[in-house]
Amino acid sequence: MKITPSARVLSMLGEIDFDEWQCVAELVDNSFDDFLDILRSGTEWPADDFTVVVTLPSSPKGVLEVRDTGRGMSYDRLARAVRAGWSGNDMHDKLGLFGMGFNISTARLGRRTRVLTTRAGDTEWIGVEIDLDQIKDDFEAKDITEPKSDPSQHGTRIILDRLHRTRAEWLRRNGASLRNILGSVYSWILTEHPFDLYVGGTRVKPVRHCRWGDDRYVLYNGKERIPAYIPIDEKLQDGTACRDCGEWQIGSGEVCAVCGSGNLIVRERRIHGWLGVQRYLDKTEYGIDFLRNGRKILRWDKQLFTWNNPEGREGDEEVPEYPVELAHQGGRLIGEIHLDHVPVTYQKDAFEYGDRSWLAAVELLRGVAPLQPKRAQGYSENDSPLALLFKGFRRNDAGLRCLVPGDGHKPVHKDTRDWGRKFQAGAPEFQTDEHWWQAVLRHEEIKKRGKEAKTAASVPSQPDEKAVEEALGFPTDMPTSGTARPESASTTSAPPAAPAAPVSLKEEKETRSERLARYEQAATPHAYLSRSFGHPELGYVKVRSLLLKPGERLLDDDRQHVPVLLDQRSGNELTALVDPEHAAFRRFGADYADLLLVELAAVLKVRARSDWSPSQLVAAIRAESLQDSVLDGTTVGAEARDLLAEIRERVAEVLDQSDGYTTAYGHLTHEEKTATEDEMIAAGRVGLIGRLGRDSGFVHYMPALALVRLIEAMPKSFMDGGVFRGPYAEVSSPSGKALSLARVTGCLADVATHGTFAGGATAQQLRRARLSIALLRDELAGEG
Numbered sequence: 081m082k083i084t085p086s087a088r089v090l091s092m093l094g095e096i097d098f099d100e101w102q103c104v105a106e107l108v109d110n111s112f113d114d115f116l117d118i119l120r121s122g123t124e125w126p127a128d129d130f131t132v133v134v135t136l137p138s139s140p141k142g143v144l145e146v147r148d149t150g151r152g153m154s155y156d157r158l159a160r161a162v163r164a165g166w167s168g169n170d171m172h173d174k175l176g177l178f179g180m181g182f183n184i185s186t187a188r189l190g191r192r193t194r195v196l197t198t199r200a201g202d203t204e205w206i207g208v209e210i211d212l213d214q215i216k217d218d219f220e221a222k223d224i225t226e227p228k229s230d231p232s233q234h235g236t237r238i239i240l241d242r243l244h245r246t247r248a249e250w251l252r253r254n255g256a257s258l259r260n261i262l263g264s265v266y267s268w269i270l271t272e273h274p275f276d277l278y279v280g281g282t283r284v285k286p287v288r289h290c291r292w293g294d295d296r297y298v299l300y301n302g303k304e305r306i307p308a309y310i311p312i313d314e315k316l317q318d319g320t321a322c323r324d325c326g327e328w329q330i331g332s333g334e335v336c337a338v339c340g341s342g343n344l345i346v347r348e349r350r351i352h353g354w355l356g357v358q359r360y361l362d363k364t365e366y367g368i369d370f371l372r373n374g375r376k377i378l379r380w381d382k383q384l385f386t387w388n389n390p391e392g393r394e395g396d397e398e399v400p401e402y403p404v405e406l407a408h409q410g411g412r413l414i415g416e417i418h419l420d421h422v423p424v425t426y427q428k429d430a431f432e433y434g435d436r437s438w439l440a441a442v443e444l445l446r447g448v449a450p451l452q453p454k455r456a457q458g459y460s461e462n463d464s465p466l467a468l469l470f471k472g473f474r475r476n477d478a479g480l481r482c483l484v485p486g487d488g489h490k491p492v493h494k495d496t497r498d499w500g501r502k503f504q505a506g507a508p509e510f511q512t513d514e515h516w517w518q519a520v521l522r523h524e525e526i527k528k529r530g531k532e533a534k535t536a537a538s539v540p541s542q543p544d545e546k547a548v549e550e551a552l553g554f555p556t557d558m559p560t561s562g563t564a565r566p567e568s569a570s571t572t573s574a575p576p577a578a579p580a581a582p583v584s585l586k587e588e589k590e591t592r593s594e595r596l597a598r599y600e601q602a603a604t605p606h607a608y609l610s611r612s613f614g615h616p617e618l619g620y621v622k623v624r625s626l627l628l629k630p631g632e633r634l635l636d637d638d639r640q641h642v643p644v645l646l647d648q649r650s651g652n653e654l655t656a657l658v659d660p661e662h663a664a665f666r667r668f669g670a671d672y673a674d675l676l677l678v679e680l681a682a683v684l685k686v687r688a689r690s691d692w693s694p695s696q697l698v699a700a701i702r703a704e705s706l707q708d709s710v711l712d713g714t715t716v717g718a719e720a721r722d723l724l725a726e727i728r729e730r731v732a733e734v735l736d737q738s739d740g741y742t743t744a745y746g747h748l749t750h751e752e753k754t755a756t757e758d759e760m761i762a763a764g765r766v767g768l769i770g771r772l773g774r775d776s777g778f779v780h781y782m783p784a785l786a787l788v789r790l791i792e793a794m795p796k797s798f799m800d801g802g803v804f805r806g807p808y809a810e811v812s813s814p815s816g817k818a819l820s821l822a823r824v825t826g827c828l829a830d831v832a833t834h835g836t837f838a839g840g841a842t843a844q845q846l847r848r849a850r851l852s853i854a855l856l857r858d859e860l861a862g863e864g
Contacts, residue, residue: 096184098427100250101261103185105428107146107238108132108262108277109375110161110182114150114236115275116374127274133764134279136255137248138777139736144189144251147237147764152199155206162195162208162221181426187212191242196226200234207237252729255280263287268416269374281763281780289369289414290503291356293513298472298483306472308357308483310465312417314444316349319421347421351441355415355465357473357483359503359516360496363410368445370431371418377428384442384466385413387450401451402470409476409493413469417445478523485519487612487620488526488652492519495612509707522616526652529619592637596647599657602629606658609673613705618684618697625656625676634659644675646683654683677701713841716849720835723853724784727828730803730860731787732776740797745773747793752786784832788825795821805861827856 098106111132118125135145153161162182186193196207205226215221243251251258259279267286269275277284292308300306322336322344335342358366367380385402403411422437424430431438447464476493478486485492496519502510509515590598603626614620628634634657636642643662647655656676664670681697684690690697735741748756757769759781768777782790791798799808799821806820830852834841841849 096188098184098188100189100247100254101258102427102429103189103247104134104144104146104251104258104279105262105265106181106185108134108266111146111148111150111236112266112269112275112375114148115273118151119273128276130274131276131278134258134277135765136251136258136280137243138252138732138780139775140243140245140248140252141736142241142243142248142252142775142777144240144243144248145237147235149235152202152234152236153197154199158195158197158206158208162210186210186238186240189243189247190240191244192240194224194239194241195236196224196239197236198228198233200232202228203231204228205237213242255282259284260287264379265376266374267376268371272374278764285506287504289356289416290359290500291414291513292359292483292516296357296483296513296517298481300472304472306468308473310355310469312354312415312445312465313352314350316351316421316440318346319349320344321347321421349421349437351417351419351444353415353417355413355417355445355469357469358412358414358500359513360500361410361412361476361484361491361493362497362500366411366414368413368415368417371416371420372422372424372428372431373420374418375428377424377431382411384446385411385451387452387455399450399455401455402474403476404452404474412476413466413473415445417441478520479527480520480524483520485516486523486527487622488523488529489622492612495519518616522620526619595635596655596657599628599632599634600626600655602632603627603657604629606672609656609658609676611705613677613680613701614684615700615704617692618688618690618701619652621652621654621680621684623654623656623676623680625658625672628657628659628661630661632659632661634662643670644672644679646679648683654680656680673702673706674698713846716841716846716853717834719853720831720849723831723857724787724835727787727803727860728779731790731798732779734797734802735776735779738797740794741776741778742773744776744790744794745778747790748778748782748786752783756782784836785829788829788832791825791828792821799824801861803861804859806859824856824859827852827859831856 115130118130129149132146132148135143135147137144191212193210194207195210196205198205205228207224207226209222209224211222259282262277262279263270263284264287266275266277266284267288270277270284270286271288294307294309296308297305298308320333322339322341333344336344353371355368365380367382368378368384369376370378370381385400387399387401389399402413403409419431419437419441422441423432423435425432433439445464446466447462449459449462449467451462451467451470473482475482476484476491478484478489478491485496496516499510499515606625606627609625610623612620613623633641634643634645636645641659641662643659643664645657647657656679658672658676660666660672664675665672677698678694681694681701684701685692685694685697692700735744745753753772756772756778760766760769760778763781765777765781772778791803795808795817798804799806800810804824806823808817808820811817811820830849834845834849834852
């Protein structure tokens with residue numbers, strides 16, 4: 081098969097600046113183009129036969145493969161497809177716009193590319209091998225064939241090896257990042273069509289926008305209703321497009337005004353999509369996505385938020401207009417706009433901004449005048465969709481006026497961003513905007529209560545301890561904190577409490593404020609427990625949790641050693657001091673959150689005048705405020721599998737560096753080898769089965785429990801910083817070696833078991849699995 085140009089030119093194409101994800105996307109584009117052609121043609125096609133699988137290299141010397149279940153190609157079409165500079169694509173309907181995209185991406189990734197394709201009914205796979213180190217000046221590439229096990233097979237495979245080391249390393253280590261990028265780039269296609277994309281054995285999920293619902297709105301100046309979602313659908317005058325050079329021209333004509341070609345077609349020109357408001361504020365994740373033929377060309381683009389001042393002084397032509405209120409916090413205006421008729425650059429990372437079609441779209445979406453009224457003198461009113469959103473949502477004040485969740489005093493931007501991450505993770509309760517909406521309503525209710533309470537007695541700077549005890553049901557003559565409580569019948573036989581540690585003279589003379597200041601000065605923040613706590617029936621408080629430094633004792637106002645101490649500041653803000661060395665934590669294994677919730681429950685009970693029992697209070701606050709600590713098989717199982725995937729990667733890397741894969745494969749039992757082959761087949765890695773034991777690829781598919789035996793069989797390879805940081809080679813006694821190894825394999829067995837058999841686990845088993853995950857991660861080399 082002849083290809084043009086020469087291998088030298090192809091190598092030069094590989095120097096064009098494409099990121100690794102762009103190279104992969106170029107190959108995926110071609111597969112999706114074939115799928116879209118199938119849908120347009122009305123051809124009967126199985127719904128589950130629109131699949132693209134990207135297999136990432138398992139080592140720097142590995143292989144990258146992109147395969148699809150499309151229609152396949154004839155020999156002639158294949159010959160044209162791999163020829164640089166040729167494009168069989170209609171450049172107005174396809175994702176793969178340029179014929180050189182295939183050559184640029186493959187040359188940039190590796191030195192050898194094999195393309196194999198087959199159609200249903202063909203007797204074999206046919207293909208071509210483009211080896212940049214072998215092709216001579218005759219431009220001839222080697223024809224290759226492979227037998228088919230099933231004549232009904234169809235599709236195309238692109239296999240790249242002899243990869244550039246740095247790019248192979250990026251692909252090997254960044255599977256999750258690559259999935260996230262492609263999930264964003266192809267989010268519309270993956271949502272609107274029955275296409276499946278797998279990268280590194282994991283299905284790519286579309287990265288959807290977390291926007292407010294269609295029916296949400298704000299009232300501007302108390303009367304003008306401004307929606308949080310504005311649909312866009314503007315049909316422009318049809319245009320004539322040249323199929324040869326791609327240029328558009330308005331009006332009729334027999335030949336292209338640019339290239340003189342008569343290969344013209346009348347096509348629709350339409351701007352459609354939506355503009356809206358994100359449910360959370362973010363420093364980078366805001367802006368407008370622009371798409372061409374379903375693929376995102378621009379993501380989180382912010383250029384429409386800048387006004388191009390035609391009369392500005394030099395250096396003042398561009399005026400940023402959004403965000404302007406607390407701009408350092410970020411923005412939340414977003415959108416998704418389809419511009420199928422606007423030309424893009426060859427890298428597919430920008431539109432042709434000088435093209436009149438792009439300029440017309442900008443004018444439609446954001447208008448000619450500035451968004452900010454104070455800059456709009458001399459212009460007619462800007463009534464564009466973006467200007468309307470800007471007017472209603474430029475500010476980020478908590479409450480109904482700006483549609484921002486709050487805690488009764490201020491916005492809770494950190495919480496809303498956390499909820500946004502849960503939306504992307506697929507948590508059911510965060511898929512609609514109801515959670516955000518209820519937080520807006522709670523803010524308004526708390527603010528209303530605060531106004532009503534202004535005429536009542538102000539809340540004291542410290543909780544009234546007697547009122548707390550009375551509300552919890554203790555006798556009114558209960559001794560004050562720090563003294564022994566009356567013994568009940570069930571506690572009269574309990575041993576006396578250990579005597580309190582002596583209080584130093586310095587501590588005796590300190591005032592309460594001085595003592596708390598001393599605690600805070602050396603304490604470290606506890607990020608997880610620094611958040612809003614509460615419940616709709618009880619109200620909410622903002623808590624900043626601090627851990628005392630080692631050697632410090634936490635004393636209450638009666639100089640008694642306590643595990644948790646609340647210091648109430650103004651309004652709803654509390655500082656929670658936690659003493660990690662208190663016996664409740666060190667000797668009895670209590671959780672910081674449990675005792676903090678007990679203290680907070682007492683405060684919230686009094687404030688809300690609630691008749692809930694202590695256990696009901698704690699349970700309700702935990703369910704509302706610590707939802708991410710939920711203990712269920714799905715969550716813990718996912719955590720276990722994520723850690724196992726990381727360990728597999730590290731094990732494979734060690735085996736590659738030491739050429740120990742043959743020895744490692746020999747440690748697998750017959751059943752484990754069979755299970756590994758079955759897993760490879762299920763993942764579409766049939767071609768790797770013949771290489772079992774000749775590289776480390778099998779590690780990613782072997783049974784999880786076999787990892788435990790492999791670590792036990794080859795401890796010198798994986799301990800001492802190889803994969804795990806525990807010592808082994810330098811330990812002199814056999815019992816010491818066994819103990820160090822058992823610290824790893826014991827936890828690994830728990831993680832492997834739960835990652836494989838997550839269903840039906842009891843709460844105790846789930847707690848054990850989560851603890852093993854934490855302990856095993858601590859054992860990884862390089863971890864803290």
